[in-house]
Amino acid sequence: MNRFRPSPLEARTADKTCATRRHALGVLGAGFAALAAGSAFAQPAPFPNRVVRIVPFGSPGGPMDAIARVYAEKLKARWNQPVIVEARPGASGTIAADAVAKAAPDGYTVLLTLPLTHINNVVLQPKLPYDPVKDFEPLSQLATGGPMLVARASAPFSTVREFVAYAKAHPGVSYGTWGNGSNAHLFGELLARQNHIDLVHVPYKAEAAAHNDMFGEALGVAWANPATARGLAQAGRIKVLGITGRQRVRSMPNVPTFTEQGFAGFDLDSWIGVYAPARTPQPVLDEWSLALREITKLPDIQERLAGYGFEPLGSTPAEFRAGYKADFPRVADLIKAAGVTPE
Template sequence: MPNFRIRRTLAAAILALPAAAISLPASANDAYPSRPIRLVVPFAAGSGTDAVARITAKELGDALNQNVIVDNRPGANGSIAAEIVAQAAPDGYTLFMTTNTTHSANPSLMKKLPYDPIKDFTPVARMGNLPFMLVINPKLPVKTVGELIAYAKSHPGMSYASGNSTGIVSGATLARMAQIDLLHVPYKSTPPAMTDVIAGQVPMMFVDVAAGIANVKAGRMRALAVTTAQRSRLLPDLPPIGDAPELKGFDITSWNGVFAPAKTPQPIVDRLNRELSKIAASKEVAPKFEALGFEAFGQTPQQFAGFVGSELVKWNKLVKDAGIQPE
């Protein structure tokens, strides 16, 4: 009987304590992250997105005191990687650093997708823009976009390589606006496409600055223009492609951001957004991004979600205007 009275008294005392004093053990969200995080990238090592992802993974790992491992899953225009992330557990341990390829262009470029860019993902943070440039093999006897158009008109069927949707749509847009006959040569990712441009197997391509700048500086490729309407602050000497009279209004930009699987808990999303936004705004990290030709800046998850929705509409129009048929 005395033992019963002790237990009853102890129970009453516990019930009388403030809620904070008897809080339950930390939840999985509160302990996050307790193991390494996988950052899936839809393009091969050596691509611009891969380079940005590796800097981001290092900085995010330091901020979270946990390893962030880059997992390259190229192929099918990014769809393989997107499907992997869409089917992953929504626990914050699988993230997706991707671009407009998987989340803006693919729904218009492909008849069937193994994922839904809106329903299957939780937007975490937009990280910035990946400016693209038109590059050629340096042996091609042209120095300007106008000269390239004239050369292409006298050499119908000239080919262009692509390693992602921005390259595909930019090439088709150039062909339509300049009224030239170009043959599209698709590649699994950007590095092998650049290799063939450098070797002269394919004379030209549109490539993100992050992936192509080293080869341009080394003289292995010649850059003619950026694909944006305005000059890039990272390449101020390179004119916009729209400066050519035939290409007035040409304006294509590639964006970069991080997603998690749908239904990832909001506290985890908010934590990741805070850290990723700090990385994008960091003065210490900025020179690393700029050296790649990456224009870094942050957005809240809500802002990023709205942006993704608007980009789906924009890229649907770009693809249709370029005359590209879904495959």
């Protein structure tokens, strides 16, 4: 008898042990496979993989709507996904900003706006439905460029100083803007206070409506965004009396700034910025920020922005935050100097 050969009982026990091990390994293998599959399904799909919305400040057909469409076209080509522009006008931009603040934080809805929604309204509207800092993530400041004071081509004045002289002789001259608390409104009130003239502010929901009333002589003068002013000036319909901000605009180099004409306090630059809802995933924020910066650097986009009367910028989120923090107290001081009170 071979003493190394197992007995029948030992053989049956060994077979059962091997079978148990094989079953256990099979169960473990299936478990790991399920975990791996679950992990694969849990991974978010690459951004974007469906329709993206840009909500611009102002009305359809307005300057911000036009700029949003320029970027939407480039983003569509970059991402190979539809990018639509969906205006939500009214309430000095509050409706648009609130819609984006309450949108799903997934990067599929962003806001293209002016300082009005995130600085001016904060000071002038204590009960805003959104928090400009906590409810948003800054993506990029696309460009800078301040509002311009314009008049009909037939107006008896061609500069800011000539307009002030006219207003002193004709108290109650009206001026139109795109909303209470806008930089245009603040600059209008500051001009009246500094020069002791009686000006009447008339706010409109849309910039074009103010200009139509000016052409019909229902308004004395109006404020215009650079994009609108350039087009109307080229068509011979308006005179641009002066430009706010620190410097002249490349597309209208012959129009002097308010500062150059001897008026202090008008050197505050406005800007066009893009925000995403707070809590948007960081990789999505990074993709948006990179896309906006790279698109802004494109020669044709730089030309379009300059043509609209803006200076291309294309900042990082950190630069956007720093600029916002620097601008906020300046706008608050301007509101105080202009004598505009909270609603």
